[in-house]
Amino acid sequence: MVFEKVLIAxxxxxxxxxxxxxxxxxxxxxxxxxEIDAEALHTRLADEAICIGPADPSRSYLHIPAIIAAAEIxxxxxxxxxxxxxxxxxxxxxxxxxxxxxxxxxLPEQMRLWGDKVSARAMAKSLGLPTLDGTELIEDIExxxxxxKGLGFPVLLxxxxxxxxxxxxxxxxxxxxxxxxxxxxxxSRAAFxxxxxxxxKFLERPRHIEFQILGDKQGNIHVLGERECSIQRRHQKILxxxxxxxxxxxxxxxxxxxxxxxxxxxxxxxxxTLEFLLDERGELTFLEMxxxxxxxxxxxxxxxxxxxxGEQIRIAEGRPLELPAEPLTPRGHAxxxxxxxxxxxxxxxSPGVITExxxxxxxxxxVDSGIYGGGRVPxxxxxxxxxxxxxxxxxxxxxxxxxxxxxETLIGGIRTNIPLHKRILEHPAxxxxxxxxxxLDELYTERMLTAPVRH
Amino acid sequence: MKLxxxxxxxxxxLLDEANLTEIEVEHDDDRIRxxxxxxxxxxxxxxxxxxxxxxxxxxxTNAASAPDDDEGAYVTSPxxxxxxxxxxxxxxxxxxxxxSVVPGQVLCIVEAxxxxxxxxxxxxGTILEVLVESGKPVEYGDRLFRIEMG
Numbered sequence: 001m002v003f004e005k006v007l008i009a010x011x012x013x014x015x016x017x018x019x020x021x022x023x024x025x026x027x028x029x030x031x032x033x034x035e036i037d038a039e040a041l042h043t044r045l046a047d048e049a050i051c052i053g054p055a056d057p058s059r060s061y062l063h064i065p066a067i068i069a070a071a072e073i074x075x076x077x078x079x080x081x082x083x084x085x086x087x088x089x090x091x092x093x094x095x096x097x098x099x100x101x102x103x104x105x106x107l108p109e110q111m112r113l114w115g116d117k118v119s120a121r122a123m124a125k126s127l128g129l130p131t132l133d134g135t136e137l138i139e140d141i142e143x144x145x146x147x148x149k150g151l152g153f154p155v156l157l158x159x160x161x162x163x164x165x166x167x168x169x170x171x172x173x174x175x176x177x178x179x180x181x182x183x184x185x186x187x188s189r190a191a192f193x194x195x196x197x198x199x200x201k202f203l204e205r206p207r208h209i210e211f212q213i214l215g216d217k218q219g220n221i222h223v224l225g226e227r228e229c230s231i232q233r234r235h236q237k238i239l240x241x242x243x244x245x246x247x248x249x250x251x252x253x254x255x256x257x258x259x260x261x262x263x264x265x266x267x268x269x270x271x272x273t274l275e276f277l278l279d280e281r282g283e284l285t286f287l288e289m290x291x292x293x294x295x296x297x298x299x300x301x302x303x304x305x306x307x308x309x310g311e312q313i314r315i316a317e318g319r320p321l322e323l324p325a326e327p328l329t330p331r332g333h334a335x336x337x338x339x340x341x342x343x344x345x346x347x348x349x350s351p352g353v354i355t356e357x358x359x360x361x362x363x364x365x366x367v368d369s370g371i372y373g374g375g376r377v378p379x380x381x382x383x384x385x386x387x388x389x390x391x392x393x394x395x396x397x398x399x400x401x402x403x404x405x406x407x408e409t410l411i412g413g414i415r416t417n418i419p420l421h422k423r424i425l426e427h428p429a430x431x432x433x434x435x436x437x438x439x440l441d442e443l444y445t446e447r448m449l450t451a452p453v454r455h
Numbered sequence: 456m457k458l459x460x461x462x463x464x465x466x467x468x469l470l471d472e473a474n475l476t477e478i479e480v481e482h483d484d485d486r487i488r489x490x491x492x493x494x495x496x497x498x499x500x501x502x503x504x505x506x507x508x509x510x511x512x513x514x515x516t517n518a519a520s521a522p523d524d525d526e527g528a529y530v531t532s533p534x535x536x537x538x539x540x541x542x543x544x545x546x547x548x549x550x551x552x553x554x555s556v557v558p559g560q561v562l563c564i565v566e567a568x569x570x571x572x573x574x575x576x577x578x579x580g581t582i583l584e585v586l587v588e589s590g591k592p593v594e595y596g597d598r599l600f601r602i603e604m605g
Contacts, residue, residue: 035596051594052535066595069535069567073592099568 001102001317003027003078007071008042009092010082011061012370013387014293015042018080021309030074032067034060036378041370048074055380061085064092068099078102078316080309084382087292088115104316106270106291114272114289118160124286127262132277132285133201141181145174147199156202157184161192170202205436206277207246208232209284211259212300214311215268217318223256224304225330227296230435231424233347238417238440239337239424240296242303243330245395245433246278255284271297271312295384296336298368302391303330333398334391337406337421339369340383344419351379355413360405364391377414385416395433399425423447527583530600532593533574536567540589548589550600554582562600565593580604 007030008018015031019042022029031046036055043049050070053060060066062085071079079101081087090108097103105111114120125131135147137160148155148171157180159167169184171177189195212224228244229237243252259274273294275287297308304324311321341350357373369386371377377385388405392398403425406418424430427443469478479488532538540548540563549561556562556576564571584601587593 050535051596053595060595065568065570066535070594072568073535073537 001077002319003102003313003317005030005047005074005076006078006080006104006313007032007067007074007076007101008046008080008082009061009067010080010085010087011037011040011042011381013368013384014082014084014295014370016045016370017368018082018309019045021307021313024307025310025313027313030070030076032061032070034380036376036380039375041372041375050074055378057085057380064089064095067092068095068101071096071101072099076101078104078313080104080312081292083292083295088290090115102316104270104312105293106268106272110266110268111291114291117288120289121286123266124262124289127265129258129262129274129286130284132203132287135199138197138199141178144177144181144197144199148174148177151199151201154202154204156200157181158198158200159184159188159192159194160196160198161188161194167191203277203279205438206230206279207244207436208237208275208287209244209247209278210273210275210294211255212294212297212308213259213263213268213272213274214308214315214321214323215263215270215272216315216321217269218320219264219267220321221260221264221268222321222323222328223260224300224306224308224328225256226252227299228435229296230437231430231439232437233440237296237338239335239421240299241333241335241395241398242299243333244278246282251282251284270315271308295338295387298366298387298389299334299336302334302366302389303332304328305331332391332393333395334389335398335402336387336389337402338384338417339386339388339409339411339421340417341377341385341414342383342417343415344417347417349379349383350415351377351383352414353377354411356410357412358408358410359386360388360408362405362408364401365389365405366391371411385411396431399431527601527603528578528580529586529598530562530574530576530602532565532595532597532599534565534567534572534593535595536565536572536593538587538589538591538593538599539564539566539571540585550582550585552582552585556580556582556602574599576602578602578604 005028006022008015009032011033019029029046031042031049032052033040033043033049034053034055035051037043038051052066052070053063079096086092088111090111093103093105093108093111113123121131133151135151138144138147154170154172157169157171167188169180185195185197188197207228207230209226209228211226214222225242226244226247227240227242229240231239271293273290276284277287278284293308293312301308306323314321342348343350353376354371354373357371359367359369366389367386371385388409390398390401390405392401406422409418429435549563550556557579558576560576561573562576563574565574580602582600583603586598586600
C-alpha cells in the first residue's frame with residue numbers, strides 16, 4: 001500500500017517534523033488541532049487542518065473519535081501519532097486498523113507488551129537482553145535483610161505497584177533498611193493499594209544509553225547505533241548526543257548484535273528505542289523499551305544519514321527501507337538541546353506570546369521547532385518548543401558549534417532553558433564526557449555552593 | 456462561447472464542491488473566470504499557499520457561514536464529523552428556517568466513526584439560518600445554525 005494522505009495526530013515540533021518528511025515524499029498532510037492551536041504552525045503548514053476540540057488535550061489530541069472522524073472527513077489513509085499523546089495507546093492503533101487507517105508505528109500487542117514495565121523486563125530477560133539484578137518479592141524484614149545482602153548494598157527498595165519514580169528508597173546499609181522497611185511497606189499500601197516490595201541493584205551514577213531500532217514488515221531489524229541521554233532532570237531528558245563517548249566500538253558492536261537478535265525474535269515492527277543503564281564498570285542493563293519515535297531521534301538521523309520518519313512511513317507502507325549499506329556506523333558527532341518554555345532556575349513553565357524569535361543557523365545546525373515570532377505557547381501542553389541540533393566531525397567541534405548556535409538563538413517574550421544549556425556546555429566535566437544521570441543535580445549543588453553569599 | 460446562467464451556476468457549484476478558489480474556461484476567443492476569496496479552512500493545497508506568519512481571524516468558521524449581521528446566537532458543532540440535516544437521506548429535515556425550537560429538540564446529526572450524534576437545541580428560539588449543507592464535513596466549533604433566542 002502506498003499512502004497519499006497522512007493525518008498527523010500531534011502538535012508542536014513533532015507534527016512539523018512529520019509534515020516535512022511527508023512533503024518531501026510527496027504525501028499530502030492533514031493537521032488536527034485544538035481551538036487554542038488554530039494559529040499554531042502545524043495547523044498552518046499542513047495541506048489541510050481540522051479543528052478537533054477545545055484546548056484540553058483529553059477532549060482534542062487524546063480524543064480518539066475526533067481524530068478518527070477528522071481522518072474520515074479528509075480521506076486520510078494513514079495516521080502518524082508522533083510521540084506522547086496517543087502514540088503508545090494500543091486502543092488507538094486498533095481503532096485506526098478497524099477504520100481502515102494505517103497506524104504508522106508498532107503493532108498494538110507490542111505496545112501492550114513493552115508499555116508495562118514488569119512484562120517488558122521479563123520479556124527482555126527471556127530474549128537474552130542483560131537486565132538489572134533484582135530480587136523476588138520480599139516476605140518480611142528478616143527476608144529483606146537477607147535479600148539485600150545477597151544483592152549487595154546499595155539497593156533500591158521498590159514498590160511492585162509503583163511507577164513514575166514514586167515508591168522508591170535508596171538504601172546503603174542494613175541499618176537504613178531496618179529503619180525504613182515498615183514505613184515503606186505502609187506507604188506502598190496507602191499509595192498503591194499493594195504492599196508488595198522488592199529490591200533492585202542501585203546504580204549510583206549510571207549513564208543513560210539507548211539504542212535506536214527499526215523493524216520492517218519483512219522481519220528485518222536494523223540497529224542504528226546509540227544515543228547518550230544522561231543529562232536529565234527528574235527523569236526528563238534535557239540534552240542528548242550520538243554517539244556516546246562511553247561506548248567502545250566493541251561494546252557498540254556487541255550490544256547492537258544482541259539487540260538485533262532479541263528484537264528479531266520479538267518480531268518488532270517500526271521505530272523503537274531500547275533504553276539501558278551503563279554502570280561504572282561498563283555493564284549495560286536493560287531499562288525499558290519505547291515503542292514510538294523519540295524526541296531525540298534527530299541526533300541519530302544526523303550521524304547515520306537517515307530519515308527515521310521516512311523509514312517509519314516506508315515500513316507502514318510495507319516497502320523496503322532506504323538505509324545506507326551495512327555496517328551502519330555513526331559519522332561525526334551530533335548534539336541536541338531541548339529548548340523548553342520554562343524558567344532556567346526554577347523550571348516553572350513559562351507560556352505566553354513569543355514577541356521576537358531568531359533561531360540559529362549556519363553549517364551543521366538543524367532546528368526542529370513548532371514556534372514562530374508572534375505565535376503563542378499555550379499553557380496546556382508540553383513545554384518543549386524547539387530542538388536545536390548540531391552535527392560536526394568531532395565531539396569537541398559539536399560542543400563548540402552548539403555553544404555558537406545557542407548564543408545566536410533569541411526567543412523573546414517567554415523564558416527558556418537556554419541559559420541552563422549554556423552552563424552544561426561550558427562545564428569541564430561535560431566537555432570531558434564525564435557525565436551521568438546525576439550530572440544536573442550535581443551542577444545545581446555546585447552552583448549553590450559556589451554562588452556568592454548575599455548579605 | 457455563449458454562456459447561459461445555468462452554465463455559470465454549474466461553474467460556481469464546481470468551484471464550491473472542489474473547494475477551488477478560481478476556475479477559468481477558454482473557448483475560441485471567449486473566456487470566463489469565476490473566482491472567490493479563499494476559504495480559511497481547510498487550508499488550500501501546496502507549499503506556495505502557506506499562510507504568512509501574521510495574525511489572522513481566529514474563528515474556524517466553515518466557508519458556508521458568513522453572516523454579516525450579529526443578530527442571533529449560533530449553534531456550533533461539538534464534534535468533528537459529517538453534518539446531516541435529516542434522519543435519513545430522503546427524510547425531511549429535522550428543522551428548517553423559520554421553525555421554532557424548544558430545548559432538547561434535535562436540530563441535526565453529526566456523524567463520527569459511524570455513530571450518529573444527535574445535536575439538540577440548548578435553548579428555545581427560531582431558526583434564522585442553516586449554515587452548512589447536509590452531507591458536508593464539519594469541524595469542532597463550526598457554526599451550524601443561527602438562532603434567534605426566545
